[in-house]
Every structure is written in structure tokens, then in C-alpha cells.
Amino acid sequence: MSAAYTPQPLTQQTLHPEDEGPFPDLAQTQPRHKTAALTLVSRATQIKERGLLLLFFACAIVAVLGVVLIFAFVAYQASGVFPNIGFLKFITGTKWSVAHSQFGVVPFIVGSVVVTIGALAIGAPLAIMTALFLSEVAGPRARAVIRPAVELLAGIPSVVYGFFGVTVVAPLVARLFGGAGFGPLTAWIVLSIMIVPTIAMLSEDALDSIPMGIREASFAMGATQWQTIYKVVLPAAKIGIIDAVILGMGRAIGETMAVLMIVGNAPQMFAGLTKPIATLTSQIVLGMSYAADDFRTALFGMAALLFLISMCLVLIVRLLSRTGKEG
Amino acid sequence: MRDMFSEDRERLKELGPGAMDKTARNEAKRARLLKERLANNTALAVLWVAAGITVAALILIILYVVINGAPMISPKFIFTWPHGVSAKGGIWPTIISTLYVTGLAMLIATPVAVLAAVYLAEYAKQGRIVTVIRFAADSLASVPSIVMGLFGLAFFVEAFHLPMSMLSAALALSLLMLPIIMRATEEAIRAVPRYIRWGSYGLGATQWQTVSRVVLPWAMPRIITGLVLAMGRAIGETAVVFYTMGMAINMPLTPLESGRSMAVHLYLLAVDGINLKAAYGTALMLMLMIFLLNMFARYIQRRYRKVR
Amino acid sequence: MTPATVHDSTVYTVPLVAVADETLFFVRNLEFFYGDFHALTNVSLDIHPKAITALIGPSGCGKSTFLRCLDRMNDLIAGTKVEGSVLFSGSDIYGPGVDPVDLRRRVGMIFQQPNPFPQSIYDNVAYGPRLQGIRKKSELDEIVEDSLKRANLWKEVKDILSKNGLAISGGQQQRLCIARVLAVEPDVLLMDEPCSAIDPTSVQKVEDLMAEIKEEVTTIIVTHNMQQAARVSDYTSFFLQEVAGEPAVLVESGKTNDLFTNPQDKRTEDYITGRFG
Numbered sequence: 001m002s003a004a005y006t007p008q009p010l011t012q013q014t015l016h017p018e019d020e021g022p023f024p025d026l027a028q029t030q031p032r033h034k035t036a037a038l039t040l041v042s043r044a045t046q047i048k049e050r051g052l053l054l055l056f057f058a059c060a061i062v063a064v065l066g067v068v069l070i071f072a073f074v075a076y077q078a079s080g081v082f083p084n085i086g087f088l089k090f091i092t093g094t095k096w097s098v099a100h101s102q103f104g105v106v107p108f109i110v111g112s113v114v115v116t117i118g119a120l121a122i123g124a125p126l127a128i129m130t131a132l133f134l135s136e137v138a139g140p141r142a143r144a145v146i147r148p149a150v151e152l153l154a155g156i157p158s159v160v161y162g163f164f165g166v167t168v169v170a171p172l173v174a175r176l177f178g179g180a181g182f183g184p185l186t187a188w189i190v191l192s193i194m195i196v197p198t199i200a201m202l203s204e205d206a207l208d209s210i211p212m213g214i215r216e217a218s219f220a221m222g223a224t225q226w227q228t229i230y231k232v233v234l235p236a237a238k239i240g241i242i243d244a245v246i247l248g249m250g251r252a253i254g255e256t257m258a259v260l261m262i263v264g265n266a267p268q269m270f271a272g273l274t275k276p277i278a279t280l281t282s283q284i285v286l287g288m289s290y291a292a293d294d295f296r297t298a299l300f301g302m303a304a305l306l307f308l309i310s311m312c313l314v315l316i317v318r319l320l321s322r323t324g325k326e327g
Numbered sequence: 328m329r330d331m332f333s334e335d336r337e338r339l340k341e342l343g344p345g346a347m348d349k350t351a352r353n354e355a356k357r358a359r360l361l362k363e364r365l366a367n368n369t370a371l372a373v374l375w376v377a378a379g380i381t382v383a384a385l386i387l388i389i390l391y392v393v394i395n396g397a398p399m400i401s402p403k404f405i406f407t408w409p410h411g412v413s414a415k416g417g418i419w420p421t422i423i424s425t426l427y428v429t430g431l432a433m434l435i436a437t438p439v440a441v442l443a444a445v446y447l448a449e450y451a452k453q454g455r456i457v458t459v460i461r462f463a464a465d466s467l468a469s470v471p472s473i474v475m476g477l478f479g480l481a482f483f484v485e486a487f488h489l490p491m492s493m494l495s496a497a498l499a500l501s502l503l504m505l506p507i508i509m510r511a512t513e514e515a516i517r518a519v520p521r522y523i524r525w526g527s528y529g530l531g532a533t534q535w536q537t538v539s540r541v542v543l544p545w546a547m548p549r550i551i552t553g554l555v556l557a558m559g560r561a562i563g564e565t566a567v568v569f570y571t572m573g574m575a576i577n578m579p580l581t582p583l584e585s586g587r588s589m590a591v592h593l594y595l596l597a598v599d600g601i602n603l604k605a606a607y608g609t610a611l612m613l614m615l616m617i618f619l620l621n622m623f624a625r626y627i628q629r630r631y632r633k634v635r
Numbered sequence: 636m637t638p639a640t641v642h643d644s645t646v647y648t649v650p651l652v653a654v655a656d657e658t659l660f661f662v663r664n665l666e667f668f669y670g671d672f673h674a675l676t677n678v679s680l681d682i683h684p685k686a687i688t689a690l691i692g693p694s695g696c697g698k699s700t701f702l703r704c705l706d707r708m709n710d711l712i713a714g715t716k717v718e719g720s721v722l723f724s725g726s727d728i729y730g731p732g733v734d735p736v737d738l739r740r741r742v743g744m745i746f747q748q749p750n751p752f753p754q755s756i757y758d759n760v761a762y763g764p765r766l767q768g769i770r771k772k773s774e775l776d777e778i779v780e781d782s783l784k785r786a787n788l789w790k791e792v793k794d795i796l797s798k799n800g801l802a803i804s805g806g807q808q809q810r811l812c813i814a815r816v817l818a819v820e821p822d823v824l825l826m827d828e829p830c831s832a833i834d835p836t837s838v839q840k841v842e843d844l845m846a847e848i849k850e851e852v853t854t855i856i857v858t859h860n861m862q863q864a865a866r867v868s869d870y871t872s873f874f875l876q877e878v879a880g881e882p883a884v885l886v887e888s889g890k891t892n893d894l895f896t897n898p899q900d901k902r903t904e905d906y907i908t909g910r911f912g
Binding site for chain 1: 367533
């Protein structure tokens with residue numbers, strides 16, 4: 001009789017081999033039926049699912065492989081720095097002269113730092129304020145205009161920014177401050193516009209992810225909008241905004257074409273806002289087309305340096321986000 | 328003990344019915360409120376100005392390129408070859424090269440990136456492996472394009488003896504696009520509501536059936552948006568293409584042929600300064616392409632918002 | 636003293652000063668719109684000082700909307716519109732020149748979801764006093780301790796004041812939010828279903844503290860829990876949206892005891908005897 005109460009297993013193959021005939025005792029057989037019910041999926045499907053999982057995993061590993069390969073190859077090409085140039089000479093040398101086989105990269109590091117910091121000093125406040133405006137102040141209509149504008153700004157290719165720098169900003173700087181117009185100041189102006197969308201969009205994400213409730217709570221306590229922004233919203237989004245600035249920094253350090261077109265490309269120490277300099281990125285492009293031997297090694301060494309810098313920035317962002325979650 | 332009404336009653340008797348500020352408890356408080364209002368309005372005005380500057384910068388760049396480039400745009404400019412040292416004539420082969428290499432890179436990057444995102448969002452358990460993959464994707468996204476270019480040169484061209492060609496450039500570009508598409512897809516998948524998945528599992532679907540028939544279609548509009556944005560990035564990319572595709576003006580037929588992309592063309596024209604007119608025209612074409620892609624992405628997003 | 640009254644659409648013309656003696660909030664013919672949607676119509680209600688008023692009714696009946704009208708929180712939602720008059724201590728809060736910021740400093744609000752700022756417990760409570768310019772550490776310490784005590788939370792958090800406000804349990808978070816509001820010594824406390832998202836122990840503590848602060852702070856509480864309304868409140872108002880898509884109305888209000896034992900309106904009776912959701 002008890003068999004009448006037992007759900008029929010749907011496929012035979014999944015039954016236990018010793019299973020035979022009607023089920024004598026419901027209580028005793030129940031676990032068995034459970035296994036039967038759980039393994040209803042056919043073996044073929046299981047294998048397929050397992051195979052797909054492996055495929056997906058392989059795809060995900062491509063990203064890891066890519067990063068490792070990039071570093072491995074660039075570092076391999078740059079490894080000649082140690083025996084041929086000398087790492088200390090390379091990293092602390094202040095003279096760059098291909099003709100004299102002097103490959104000190106300090107001028108370029110300084111150039112990159114100067115350009116990046118200046119661009120950040122102008123671009124980051126502008127971007128954060130734009131993000132605050134979009135997320136806290138703007139009405140739907142202003143937002144509908146400005147947000148796509150910021151996105152579009154992010155989409156403009158860097159070579160177009162460089163072109164704009166060459167034809168508009170550089171002559172303007174030359175007219176106002178003298179010189180040829182190619183140098184850090186021009187780079188600051190152009191780069192700061194370039195990093196605004198990166199920082200603004202990421203900061204806005206951070207601001208938007210703050211629950212509406214805490215803004216309401218602040219308003220309900222009689223805070224003005226600015227007090228709410230300054231005392232509640234900004235502290236809450238702090239880590240996200242710092243992340244955004246660091247990623248903007250990465251963008252500025254790694255930026256190649258625009259910088260190449262407007263910094264003047266003189267392999268010399270930073271000497272003034274309108275004096276031409278070179279950065280790590282611009283110097284690589286400039287030299288690469290005719291570089292050989294130690295010269296080429298030095299350029300790859302600079303590329304490896306750039307890679308390490310950008311990795312460090314990503315790492316900092318990661319660590320920050322983690323502490324942010326814990327704190 | 329504080330009786331909040333005694334004060335108000337006194338005031339009200341003196342003043343009659345009045346506005347809130349008349350009953351404000353004291354002058355100091357009123358002054359303070361006024362000061363805060365002022366600070367508030369000043370700060371908000373500054374935010375308005377900042378947003379204004381950002382938009383002004385965009386308008387300036389776009390207007391500049393459009394005004395100078397628009398007179399150049401003609402069927403002749405688009406559909407003929409450049410000739411002579413000063414690249415007179417059109418930019419047709421560079422347009423084709425750009426589309427060719429971008430399309431090829433898309434073909435390579437999309438399946439890998441989408442499946443990788445499926446793994447991260449649907450299959451992977453949170454743990455060390457996922458952390459490593461995410462970190463790698465973030466790093467890949469932040470590799471400076473010049474480093475990517477040198478890698479492409481050293482790896483695909485020199486180590487694998489591929490020619491400077493569409494294929495080498497597409498491979499390098501696909502590495503660049505991979506993290507962008509991955510992230511967009513993962514976010515899109517995570518945004519699929521849980522009950523949608525439950526509906527599918529509840530009917531006895533396997534994980535892959537659920538992912539392929541329910542989750543991915545649901546997430547598709549946002550995935551496409553990510554693809555389009557990655558394409559925009561690839562179209563405008565200069566440094567990577569420069570070292571992996573070369574700069575010979577060529578109409579590519581097979582993936583193993585070299586060519587010159589629009590971005591590289593613009594760079595060479597702008598730096599040499601011989602034919603600024605053509606440079607403006609090329610810049611405008613490049614921006615138009617990216618603008619259209621952006622519009623397309625917005626269109627898809629808007630339609631998606633209406634449907635769901 | 637006043638018997639439960641059934642509200643009608645009579646236009647009230649009452650001298651304001653006289654009203655200020657008896658009522659804290661004096662609401663007449665309030666209409667509320669979310670864009671095109673007419674959410675509330677013809678609400679007239681007196682809120683008595685130093686008492687707890689409960690707003691009850693089925694969900695979607697506009698009781699939260701009404702509550703948010705009292706400290707102009709609806710201003711923050713685009714496209715909303717208010718008609719009618721809401722007087723607070725005799726002043727029209729929607730009148731010209733009234734600063735909602737000042738109003739909200741005197742009318743505190745607690746929300747359904749606890750919403751502490753992602754800062755330390757101490758900073759959360761000190762937020763309001765700091766807004767009002769109090770900087771002295773000793774003074775702030777005193778306010779923080781006092782507010783937390785009044786919110787029945789001090790014993791649980793006195794050793795972890797520097798811990799993030801989000802790191803404590805939901806019920807504790809809600810009491811933290813109450814302490815945060817009490818720290819600015821509001822005249823009125825608006826509570827929008829404060830107990831719907833927290834654990835029973837904390838509900839008990841919140842109800843206790845409501846009774847304890849009754850002498851200093853007038854409380855208006857929206858609740859969907861009729862037992863809670865009956866337990867804690869002195870006055871009760873019953874809102875109802877009779878037809879979907881139509882504006883909700885205030886059906887009846889009066890002393891809690893009268894309203895629950897002897898409702899004047901058939902609809903109130905139906906609701907409290909459980910014939911409505």
C-alpha cells in the first residue's frame with residue numbers, strides 16, 4: 001500500500017542498482033528516494049555543464065594571462081637594463097643622450113609626475129564638483145544635458161585632444177606666456193580636460209551608490225543641502241571618490257598621444273611651465289621607431305616602469321576599497 | 328524644564344500670526360541660519376560653475392573640430408584615397424582599416440569577455456581565484472596604451488612573427504577591450520533580478536540553460552552598450568595600433584595586411600602640420616563615428632528602460 | 636475631552652493665536668499631489684502638544700505622505716504640490732519666506748528604514764548639534780550621552796561610541812537615529828513606521844522611550860500595526876484610500892480610546908475590526 005504514497009522516480013537510470021520492485025517501507029527508503037530525486041539530471045547534461053564551466057573559467061583566466069604576458073614580455077625585453085645600462089644608472093640618471101649612450105630616465109619620471117600632478121590639481125576638483133552637481137544638485141533637465149556631455153567627453157579619442165592642444169591651446173599659451181607653447185602648462189590644460197570624465201563618472205557612481213535615506217535623514221535634521229553634501233554625502237563616498245582620482249591619475253600618467261603632441265618632447269629636466277619637457281610615454285613613442293640595442297632596452301625599461309606604476313595604482317584602489325568595506 | 332509654547336505664545340500675542348522666522352527663538356540663531364543659507368547658496372553656485380566649465384570644454388572642442396572640419400567633409404573626402412606627400416584627397420582606406428581592425432578585435436574579444444563575465448557573475452564562488460581575476464581585469468584596464476603597443480610589437484609581431492597587420496593590431500586591441508566588455512557584462516548580469524533566475528530554476532532548468540536563455544537575453548541591452556563603448560575606445564586608440572598595424576596606407580583585404588587607421592592618420596597629419604585641413608576632416612570623421620556609437624548605446628539603453 | 640469627530644469638508648476659519656494654545660499642528664483642507672496623481676484630499680486635523688498621535692490605515696493610504704507634509708520632506712521629491720494650510724505653532728509652514736531648513740530643525744523625523752550615516756555612533760548623534768554650531772567637546776559629550784540615554788541605547792553602545800553606526804543591529808540603528816534626532820531637541824518627532832524593520836526587543840524599547848519623552852516631545856507615529864497604535868498613542872487618526880487611483884481621505888480622528896472602542900464612522904469600524912487589509 002505504501003507504494004501508492006511514493007512519488008515515482010522520473011528516470012530509471014538514477015535509481016540505486018539494488019532497488020527492486022515496490023517499496024516495502026517508506027521510512028527506510030526515503031533517503032534513497034531523495035538521492036534519486038536529486039540526481040535526476042542526466043549524466044550527459046552534467047558533463048556538458050562541467051565542460052561549460054571549464055570553458056568559462058578558461059575565458060576568465062585570459063585576463064590574468066594577458067596581464068602576466070604583458071608584464072613578462074615587456075620585462076623580458078627590458079631585462080637588458082641590468083647588465084647593459086645598470087639599473088641604478090637607469091633609474092637615477094639625469095642625463096638622456098642616445099649619442100653618448102646615456103640612458104637616465106629621471107627627466108622623464110619628473111616630466112610624468114609634473115604633468116600628472118598639474119592635471120590632477122586642475123582636473124580632479126573640477127571633476128568631483130561636476131559629479132556632485134550631477135548627483136546632488138542638478139534637476140532632471142540639467143542632468144539630461146550634462147551627463148551625456150561628460151560621457152561624450154570620455155569618448156573623444158586622445159589623439160583628437162592632442163590635435164586640439166596643438167592647434168588651439170599651444171598657440172594660446174605661447175601668446176599669453178611666451179615660448180613655443182609646448183610644455184607642461186599646455187599639457188596640464190589638455191590633460192585636465194581629458195581626466196575630468198574619468199573622475200567625474202566614477203565619482204558619480206560612488207555618490208549614487210549612497211542610499212537616499214541618509215540624505216533624507218540629514219535634511220530632516222535641518223541641514224542645508226551644502227551641509228548634507230559636505231558632512232554626510234562626501235564622507236560616505238570618500239573612498240569611491242579617492243578611487244576615482246587614483247584611476248584618473250593612472251589615465252594621466254599613461255596618456256600617450258595627447259601628451260606626445262603637446263609637451264614639446266625635449267629630453268631635459270623640468271625647468272619651467274612653458275619649457276618643453278618629455279614624459280615616460282612620449283619619450284617611448286618618440287624613440288621607438290628607430291631604437292635598437294641599449295636604446296630599445298631602455299625604452300622597454302620605461303614601459304615596464306609605467307606598467308608597474310599603473311599596477312601599483314590599481315593595487316592601492318583595491319586595498320582602499322577593502323579597508324572601506326571593513327571600516 | 329522647557330515649555331516650548333510659553334515663548335511662542337508671548338510672541339504671537341505681540342506679533343499676531345506671523346511667519347516662522349518671527350518666532351525663531353533668538354537673533355543669534357537667525358543670523359546663523361542666514362550664514363548657513365549664504366554658505367549653501369555659494370557652494371551650490373560653485374558646483375553649477377564647475378559643471379558649466381566641463382560642458383563648456385566639451386562644446387569648445389566639438390565646435391572647434393566641427394567648424395574647421397565640416398567644410399572638408401564630402402563624398403570625395405570620404406571615398407577617395409590620399410595621395411602625395413601632403414596627403415591630399417580623401418581618407419577612404421583609413422576608414423576601412425579602422426573599421427576592419429575594430430571589427431576583428433570585437434570578434435576576438437567579445438566571446439571571451441562575455442563568457443569570462445558569465446563565469447565571474449554566475450559560476451564563480453567568491454574566493455581567491457575570483458579576486459585574482461578581478462584584479463587582473465582591473466590591471467588590464469589600466470595598462471597604459473603605449474605599454475600595450477610595445478607588448479603587441481614584442482609579442483605578436485616579433486615573437487610570433489605575425490606581420491604588422493590587422494590581425495596583430497586586433498589581438499592587441501582585444502586585450503584592451505576585454506576588461507571593458509567584461510565589466511559591463513558582469514554588471515549587466517548582476518543587475519538581472521533574482522526572481523527571474525528562480526523562475527527558470529523552478530522549472531527545472533540547468534544553470535547553463537538559465538544563463539543562456541534567461542539571464543543573458545535579459546542582460547543583453549546593457550551588454551551591447553558595453554560592447555559599443557569598447558568599440559569606441561578601440562576606434563580612437565592610436566598608440567597600440569601604431570606599433571602593431573603600422574602606418575602604410577593600404578586597403579586591407581586579408582587580416583594579415585597592414586594599414587593605417589584614422590587615428591594614426593590624424594596623428595601623422597597633425598604632427599607634420601602639412602595638411603591641417605585634412606587633419607580637421609579626419610578628426611571630425613573620427614568624432615562622428617564615436618558620437619554615433621555613443622548615440623547608439625544611448626538608444627539601446629533608452630529602449631531597454633522603456634521595456635522593463 | 637473632545638469626542639471623536641468625523642471630518643467633513645467644512646472650511647475652517649479659526650483665529651490662529653487661539654489655535655496655538657491648543658494645537659501644535661493645525662492642518663486644514665490639505666490637498667497633496669505627486670505630479671498628476673492626487674494623493675490626499677481635504678485633510679483637516681489638529682495635533683495636540685505633549686501627546687502621541689498615531690496615524691493608521693491600510694498601506695498606500697497616504698499616511699506617510701501626510702506625515703512628510705508636516706516637515707516639508709516632500710519638497711525633496713520633484714513634482715509634488717501641496718494646497719491648504721498647515722500651521723505649526725501658529726505659523727504657516729508653506730507660507731512665503733519660511734525656511735524648511737529651520738522647520739526641520741524643530742520637527743525631527745524617523746524613517747522606516749534605519750538610516751545612520753556611515754560614521755561613528757558618536758558622530759551620528761553629534762551631527763545635529765554640530766550643524767547648529769556646537770563645537771565644544773565637553774558639551775557635545777554631554778549631549779551625545781544624554782540623547783543616547785533618552786533613546787534607550789546608552790547601555791548598549793557606551794563602550795563602542797567610535798564604532799561605525801552601520802555596524803550595530805537594525806534595532807540599535809533605529810534607536811541611534813532616534814538619539815540623533817533627540818540631540819537637536821526637536822519640538823516634534825515624526826515617526827514613519829519606525830518599528831516595521833526592527834526586532835521585537837527593540838520595538839519594545841522604542842515604545843518605552845516614546846512614553847518617556849512624551850512630556851518634552853510631541854510624537855506623531857505612522858504605523859500599520861493597530862495594536863501598536865492602541866498601545867502607545869493618545870490620539871489616533873484613520874486614513875483611507877477608498878478607490879484605487881482616487882485621493883485618500885482622513886476618515887476619522889479622536890482620542891485613541893474613543894476611536895477604538897466607539898468609532899463614529901462605519902469605515903473606521905470595519906478597519907479596526909479587521910475587514911480591511
